[in-house]
Amino acid sequence: MISLIPIALVVALASAAVAVVFGQVLSRSVVASYAAIAAFGLAGLAAGGGVVALCFVIVGLLSFLLLQLFGWMLVDVDHDHLPAPTLARTGAQAVVLAIFAAGLALLGRRAFRAGELVAPSATGDRSAGFDPAALGAFLFGGHGELAMLLGCLLAAALLTALSLLRDEGGDAG
Amino acid sequence: MTNALDGPAWLVLGSMALFWIGLLGLFWRRNLVGMLVGLGLAWASVAGLAMAAGLLQSDAEQAVGAGVLALCAALVGFLQVAVGLSLVVARVSRRGSIDVEEARLLEG
Numbered sequence: 001m002i003s004l005i006p007i008a009l010v011v012a013l014a015s016a017a018v019a020v021v022f023g024q025v026l027s028r029s030v031v032a033s034y035a036a037i038a039a040f041g042l043a044g045l046a047a048g049g050g051v052v053a054l055c056f057v058i059v060g061l062l063s064f065l066l067l068q069l070f071g072w073m074l075v076d077v078d079h080d081h082l083p084a085p086t087l088a089r090t091g092a093q094a095v096v097l098a099i100f101a102a103g104l105a106l107l108g109r110r111a112f113r114a115g116e117l118v119a120p121s122a123t124g125d126r127s128a129g130f131d132p133a134a135l136g137a138f139l140f141g142g143h144g145e146l147a148m149l150l151g152c153l154l155a156a157a158l159l160t161a162l163s164l165l166r167d168e169g170g171d172a173g
Numbered sequence: 174m175t176n177a178l179d180g181p182a183w184l185v186l187g188s189m190a191l192f193w194i195g196l197l198g199l200f201w202r203r204n205l206v207g208m209l210v211g212l213g214l215a216w217a218s219v220a221g222l223a224m225a226a227g228l229l230q231s232d233a234e235q236a237v238g239a240g241v242l243a244l245c246a247a248l249v250g251f252l253q254v255a256v257g258l259s260l261v262v263a264r265v266s267r268r269g270s271i272d273v274e275e276a277r278l279l280e281g
Contacts, residue, residue, distance in 0.1 A: 005180050009187035016191055016214050020198030029210050036191070037217055043187060044224050047180030052224050052240040059247040060217045063254045067213065070258045071206045074265050093201060100197040107190055158200055 004046045012039035021097070030068040037061055095157045103150060184225035191218035205261045205271045209254055216250030 012035075019032035037060035044053030195218060198211020220243050227239030265271060 003180075005183045009183055009190075012187065013190050013194060016194040016198075019214065020194055020201055020211055026204075026206060029207060033210055033214060036214060040187065040191065040217065040221055043180075043184060044221065047184055047225070047228055049184075049224050049228060052227060052243050055244050056217075056220050056224060056247050059244075059251050060213075060220070063213050063217075063251045064210070066251075066254055066258060067206065067209055070262065074206060074261060074271060096200055097197070100193060103193055104190055107186065107193070 005043045008039045008043035008046065012036045012043065015039060026071045027068070030064050030071065033064045033067075034061060037064065092157075099150070099154050099157050103154070106150070181225045181228035184221060184228065188218045188222035188225060191215075191221065203272060205264065206258075209257045209261070212257065213250060213254050216246065216253060220244075220246040220250060 015032045015036035019029045019036060022028070022032075037057060041049075041053050041057030041060070044056060047053075049056070192215050195211045195213070195215030198214060199208055200211075202208045202211060223239055223243035223246050227236045227243060230236040230239055261271065
């Protein structure tokens with residue numbers, strides 16, 4: 001039986017992705033962010049977070065409420081009012097999205113190799129403890145070179161995107 | 174799906190993924206308010222990670238400390254959004270645009 005926590009986390013991550021990638025309309029983006037915070041808080045509550053998880057949800061929702069209220073003052077909530085993206089910018093964004101998606105896929109793939117994260121206890125019960133050293137090994141051990149390569153690729157992609165976003169000789173507006 | 178991860182471990186992984194998505198939003202969006210949404214999600218993941226760290230502690234005192242850290246992280250994120258919004262409001266009142274491309278340089 002699949003527990004509530006991974007389901008809530010999947011909902012939270014999907015909502016966050018919707019808020020970021022498909023959130024050209026401010027209202028849609030903020031509502032998806034509300035859903036992400038609520039689902040993450042639900043996962044925290046299900047994991048035993050208690051009052052901390054509740055406070056997390058309240059403060060998180062207040063942050064996005066602030067964004068929504070001021071966003072209504074600043075932009076037309078039905079339109080982004082930005083010029084159409086150029087081919088170069090779309091290409092740079094596609095590269096960035098591909099690298100971020102690869103990072104998420106790697107994280108998910110490693111997550112399902114669960115034995116690497118859980119330290120076996122003396123009685124052999126693998127769910128009894130969570131080894132912090134295993135988390136470090138999970139992130140950097142064994143595949144440290146891959147993590148470094150991904151970091152370099154990410155930095156290169158971001159620099160490329162930023163350089164493409166600059167206009168040659170444009171005003172300093 | 175068989176998985177031996179417990180709740181806090183799931184939260185750690187979820188926080189990492191949420192931070193990744195928030196960072197993507199920061200670099201993906203060209204709208205300054207949209208960038209703040211990404212930044213808010215990234216900060217929420219930091220608070221979530223601190224919450225998960227508290228759940229991983231077996232010592233009650235350390236668990237309370239991690240809970241306080243999570244609350245502080247959430248509050249700092251809230252204040253960061255507030256300060257960012259004030260900058261965006263000042264920017265819009267001065268330039269009338271929320272396009273990040275028109276805010277390339279810091280001006281004194």
